[in-house]
Amino acid sequence: MSKNNETFWEEMFTYYAQIKNPSQEDIVALLREIQEAIGCIPKTFQERAATCMKTSPVLISTIIKKYPSLKEESFQHEIRVCTGPCCTSKGSLEIQKELQNLLHIETNQVTKDQRIYLTTQCCMKHCKKGPNLMINGKVFHGLTKERVIELLQDLPPLSFL
Numbered sequence: 001m002s003k004n005n006e007t008f009w010e011e012m013f014t015y016y017a018q019i020k021n022p023s024q025e026d027i028v029a030l031l032r033e034i035q036e037a038i039g040c041i042p043k044t045f046q047e048r049a050a051t052c053m054k055t056s057p058v059l060i061s062t063i064i065k066k067y068p069s070l071k072e073e074s075f076q077h078e079i080r081v082c083t084g085p086c087c088t089s090k091g092s093l094e095i096q097k098e099l100q101n102l103l104h105i106e107t108n109q110v111t112k113d114q115r116i117y118l119t120t121q122c123c124m125k126h127c128k129k130g131p132n133l134m135i136n137g138k139v140f141h142g143l144t145k146e147r148v149i150e151l152l153q154d155l156p157p158l159s160f161l
């Protein structure tokens with residue numbers, strides 16, 4: 001099953017959620033699996049790991065910092081496409097596909113230049129204005145493929161280039 005498939009992640013998190021009183025080793029094992037699939041452990045996945053392991057995102061972040069082999073976010077911009085029912089009925093899945101094509105990645109992956117991380121969110125609470133997406137926490141409404149290209153072009157380049 002593809003690691004970019006939400007079912008893959010649901011199965012993984014369900015598996016780890018069954019562990020009673022998870023140890024730090026269990027948490028590290030889950031974090032390693034996330035990193036293996038994505039290349040780093042983005043905030044959204046830290047939050048999911050915390051819920052799954054019945055702990056806080058702060059502890060998850062502390063564990064990541066403690067293990068040099070584990071990496072937090074290693075990208076500059078996060079793009080979240082809304083995959084809630086209203087937005088999908090207005091074409092957000094086509095927007096998601098367009099972004100995958102433009103960035104040459106699947107969802108829940110980071111671009112080769114480590115610049116952009118593409119992910120999804122189920123509803124951003126702006127259903128009437130969809131299809132919506134969020135860039136670095138800011139929501140953009142009524143998206144079209146043309147508008148997505150403009151938004152990508154407006155993103156600042158890597159700071160070290």
Ligand code: FES
Nearest residue numbers: 082084087124126
């Ligand atoms: S479904 Fe997209 S904002 Fe609610």
